Amino acid sequence: MKKQKSRKGAVTIRDVARESGFAASTVSIVLNNAPLSRYIPPATKARIQKTAKGLGYHPNIFAKSLRSKRNHTVGVILFDITDPYCTLILRGIEKSLYQESYLPILADAHNERARFERYLEMMLERRVEGLLVLANWLYLDINVLADLERGKIPTVIIGRELESSATSSVTVDDEGGAYSALAHLYSLGHRKIAFVRGPKALSSSKARWRGVQRFARDSRLDLDPKLIVDLPDQINLNAGVDDAFRITEELLKQKKSFTALMAYDDMTAFGALRALAKAGIKVPQECSIIGFDDVNPSHLMVPALTTVRQPMDAMGASAVSILIDGITSAAENRTVAAIHRKLPAELVIRETTQSIS
Amino acid sequence: MKKQKSRKGAVTIRDVARESGFAASTVSIVLNNAPLSRYIPPATKARIQKTAKGLGYHPNIFAKSLRSKRNHTVGVILFDITDPYCTLILRGIEKSLYQESYLPILADAHNERARFERYLEMMLERRVEGLLVLANWLYLDINVLADLERGKIPTVIIGRELESSATSSVTVDDEGGAYSALAHLYSLGHRKIAFVRGPKALSSSKARWRGVQRFARDSRLDLDPKLIVDLPDQINLNAGVDDAFRITEELLKQKKSFTALMAYDDMTAFGALRALAKAGIKVPQECSIIGFDDVNPSHLMVPALTTVRQPMDAMGASAVSILIDGITSAAENRTVAAIHRKLPAELVIRETTQSIS
DNA sequence: TAATTATAGCGAATCGTTTCAATAAAACAA
């Protein structure tokens, strides 16, 4: 091997060409084994590969992308990375992307629209090949949607289905999940059940409530309006726990007794749990509690939270597979219809529910 | 405005040039306001800017990077994104990067060395301008270090200081934190204190233990060897809670009484909490508990965990600022010495500690 | 008025790849 390219710059394909005695085009063909490499005799291939390795050649990805218009990068925009729900989905996404040799660019919108838009802009500038948006929480309104479609790159939304949208989505079956949560409480003998519903503006609130209503109808269970409260529509995720705490306290003050409480999600359940503890009510002996999501802390609680699990890993994986399909279709100039996938939720029985005594 | 560039391709600088009647070079100079733009009259600037906007021109970042060798992207490699510790630091990183208009590429090594290496490779291929490694947990041995330096791009390690390394780091003052944790228990009157130490292989385990010892010496507190147990050296993070649970149970079986327990970290504390609950020991009435880290779930617990907070936001920010400095220095061909910054930890008193009755 | 200096703008080269069209030699068929 002769001397490495002297000064700072990295080894280029031309260095390999010169060193191996072939033309740059040949080197390129061999190293990518492009269609044309069919005609290149093994000896040549070996020679080129050897010198490439010897020189420590790494193709310059900018040049490569400049021609191919591809960069094996997707953008992931989420609305709050400190939300454990996001974290688990992110893990699912990461696993799948890794297998496809894609790398994610991460953006956290902090639940702020301006930030979301800025990030979206940055991603488009970077020509990410696709976009994954985690919109579990929050109010993704029509404008954001428009923004999204403006970029006209393949996009999948996770956690929220945009009605009549050309953008694919992956969601959980909220209604079914809530149905089975309530069924679980019912089967344990609970009849006086309190509900802390999610913020009205959230589509998942509505869907979960539909599940509750459907079960109630199916089994002729009375839902006492006095035992139904709503979380306020607000932005701050972390306040969710505090709100739930406060609301549960109010529920308790009413002296309307209940033997079980179904929370909108796990965070809400944590708040309720705290309120019950403060009131000296033992969980699950005196009151059962069930959440929704199965976020990371839930199984750490003492007692561990019974909940309905969102298959976040699978959701991430599913989103990625839809996205990659979209990307490859786009690369081949095929258009493909939006896909809306809804995954089943799974009841996870732990320690906060028990049969009525 | 004439017709947009007809077929698929995006608007290029030449389109803007043609449309505005100036040369591409001029357009470039104006749009970036390069030094030369000093001579360009405002009228021209305005014209060019207007047509650029009108045409919806976005510079192609690949071409740009190809020349400038910069892409405003840094790589972030972490070892387990489901670890809430990582999440909070990530948030800190993200916030600071955003301000500098950098975007992170995210890689999760899943605590696997092979994965780490693969990801590192991918990042280097992509020519990220800098690298942030979150190495809180886990055994970053000498080889990984070598790998890191091979890339010879600015790098900052968070959560772990590599002895005698040319790579910058940001860590927390483990020793001081542990010192104040124990001081807190002591001030509440606790004298019979149990310790669940971290895995021996972890440098933070050692540092925290040093803090304990130092306090014990300073205040002539006896550390009962029977009350000191170690978490096993193992990889699986989530098993950490289970290990802590098991070990605390064993501690309890010994019938060696204690009034307070200091855990290696919050996760460990959660495990201990569970073991105590199972044994019917009330926290904090019968036994106080203190953790370390202040990860997200800690304040959600009932009772909420008293702990020593790592300033993760600040750590992320600090790491980013060091990194950006490194990047700009590198861009100007200056070399700069590695920086090792150690941030103070902060005692957060919540509900799991109380004075001895 | 002539010489100098600012001011405006452009052309061409460059960054490192990929790909297309072209060429030339070798292998085969007629």
Add this chain to the structure above:
DNA sequence: TTGTTTTATTGAAACGATTCGCTATAATTA
């Protein structure tokens, strides 16, 4: 032998932006 394919390789033209050096005015100074 001549003509056609197949095999092996290459030069040159993109891809889209930046930048250096150059020219041509206009403004200023001597």
